[in-house]
Amino acid sequence: MAAKPKLYYFHGRGRMESIRWLLAAAGVEFEEEFLETREQYEKLQKDGCLLFGQVPLVEVDGMMLTQTRAILSYLAAKFNFYGKDLKERVRIDMYVDGTLDLMAMIMLAPFQRPEEKQETLASVIQKAKARYFPVFEKILKDHGEDFLVGNKFSWADIQMLEAILMVEELNASVLSDFPLLKAFKTRISNIPTIKKFLQPGSQRKPPPDAHYVDLVSNILQF
Amino acid sequence: MAGKPKLHYFNARGRMEPIRWLLAAAGVEFEEQFLESAEDLEKLKNDGYLMFQQVPMVEIDGMKLVQSRAILNYIASKYDLYGKDIKERALIDMYTEGMADLYEMILLLPLCRPEEKDTKIALIQEKTKNRYFPAFEKVLKSHEQDYLVGNKLSRADIQLVELLYFVEELDPSLISSFPLLQALKTRISNLPTLKKFLQPGSPRKPPTNAKSVEEARKIFKF
Numbered sequence: 001m002a003a004k005p006k007l008y009y010f011h012g013r014g015r016m017e018s019i020r021w022l023l024a025a026a027g028v029e030f031e032e033e034f035l036e037t038r039e040q041y042e043k044l045q046k047d048g049c050l051l052f053g054q055v056p057l058v059e060v061d062g063m064m065l066t067q068t069r070a071i072l073s074y075l076a077a078k079f080n081f082y083g084k085d086l087k088e089r090v091r092i093d094m095y096v097d098g099t100l101d102l103m104a105m106i107m108l109a110p111f112q113r114p115e116e117k118q119e120t121l122a123s124v125i126q127k128a129k130a131r132y133f134p135v136f137e138k139i140l141k142d143h144g145e146d147f148l149v150g151n152k153f154s155w156a157d158i159q160m161l162e163a164i165l166m167v168e169e170l171n172a173s174v175l176s177d178f179p180l181l182k183a184f185k186t187r188i189s190n191i192p193t194i195k196k197f198l199q200p201g202s203q204r205k206p207p208p209d210a211h212y213v214d215l216v217s218n219i220l221q222f
Numbered sequence: 223m224a225g226k227p228k229l230h231y232f233n234a235r236g237r238m239e240p241i242r243w244l245l246a247a248a249g250v251e252f253e254e255q256f257l258e259s260a261e262d263l264e265k266l267k268n269d270g271y272l273m274f275q276q277v278p279m280v281e282i283d284g285m286k287l288v289q290s291r292a293i294l295n296y297i298a299s300k301y302d303l304y305g306k307d308i309k310e311r312a313l314i315d316m317y318t319e320g321m322a323d324l325y326e327m328i329l330l331l332p333l334c335r336p337e338e339k340d341t342k343i344a345l346i347q348e349k350t351k352n353r354y355f356p357a358f359e360k361v362l363k364s365h366e367q368d369y370l371v372g373n374k375l376s377r378a379d380i381q382l383v384e385l386l387y388f389v390e391e392l393d394p395s396l397i398s399s400f401p402l403l404q405a406l407k408t409r410i411s412n413l414p415t416l417k418k419f420l421q422p423g424s425p426r427k428p429p430t431n432a433k434s435v436e437e438a439r440k441i442f443k444f
Contacts (some may be wrong), residue, residue, distance in 0.1 A: 065312055
């Protein structure tokens with residue numbers, strides 16, 4: 001029997017959260033080793049586990065995979081969340097790259113100086129409402145299907161829900177002009193594996209707090 | 223017969239250059255439509271050609287693709303430069319994502335404030351010598367094959383060699399303690415399609431200069 005995937009990261013969302021979502025959506029149990037000290041991090045580097053000296057690291061199927069997108073693409077393909085052919089895959093890639101761009105801004109904000117942070121978060125809301133959400137609302141409107149690509153649940157849907165929830169944490173009414181995205185959010189949240197992940201006690205991580213920011217800054221030394 | 227792919231960008235390397243390299247390496251002829259003014263960009267946006275209001279955009283196989291990674295993934299798959307299975311693809315992705323991180327630092331150098339430039343260059347040099355070049359040298363050493371993955375030419379080799387040229391333009395001494403990288407650079411540069419691309423008169427773009435930056439500022443309004 002294959003070992004469970006093992007995730008190495010801090011006890012927080014950061015760049016690992018999208019990976020947790022994908023595993024959870026696939027109904028795959030995974031283990032986590034949380035980095036709490038600089039020493040632990042340096043040990044991982046010295047042991048040669050981190051190709052570029054960085055986390056996220058996911059141990060899966062005999063590989064030590066780093067680089068968030070490499071990990072996500074591998075898991076998406078492995079769990080059949082990557083479309084049925086090349087044309088569907090490129091659409092999924094375009095959509096997830098868009099949402100990853102948006103989520104990356106949110107992820108970096110807590111590490112910025114207060115004035116920059118405010119600007120970033122305002123920009124996130126503005127971009128979500130003017131650039132990203134309209135695109136996905138139109139995609140859903142044009143094909144009238146339940147899922148973003150190929151009438152089938154894919155990585156694009158998982159990532160879209162993750163992005164919606166993250167932006168809503170910043171501004172609860174951000175979906176007010178997007179009825180199809182609202183319905184999409186409800187529908188995807190009710191998929192059994194996702195529903196389970198959204199409940200307390202799952203491996204989903206909370207938004208970053210000051211303690212998390214301090215911990216990461218200390219371990220990564222910036 | 224299918225039309226040639228058509229690249230929409232301004233007349234410079236920027237985020238389109240890796241796409242030019244990959245198409246060229248695959249022996250695919252392509253057309254380019256250069257944005258020369260802010261109005262050119264506005265027109266593309268107003269015509270609904272840019273999914274997230276951004277370039278690069280590549281018209282290929284009846285699609286208007288955006289997001290450089292999505293475009294590179296599509297081209298690599300289509301022209302069999304993406305490994306033979308998902309595990310090889312994961313390795314290719316891990317390597318190219320690392321390359322993209324270093325590439326991004328050098329790419330953004332012309333845009334940084336003059337007083338920051340020396341610090342940024344020093345950081346690039348440090349990361350090249352201590353993080354990125356050692357990682358790729360180690361991969362080549364581990365299997366002693368001519369290509370990074372699966373003993374076969376892939377996008378990883380093409381993208382690495384592009385990066386090696388990019389780094390060389392910044393500081394030619396950085397590659398001096400990496401013999402396998404030097405050998406890879408020579409070997410890949412001698413592939414007929416890339417040899418042609420590296421000659422004058424090809425679609426390869428010259429290094430970015432102050433004039434390019436000014437043009438970009440005008441078109442993209444930043």
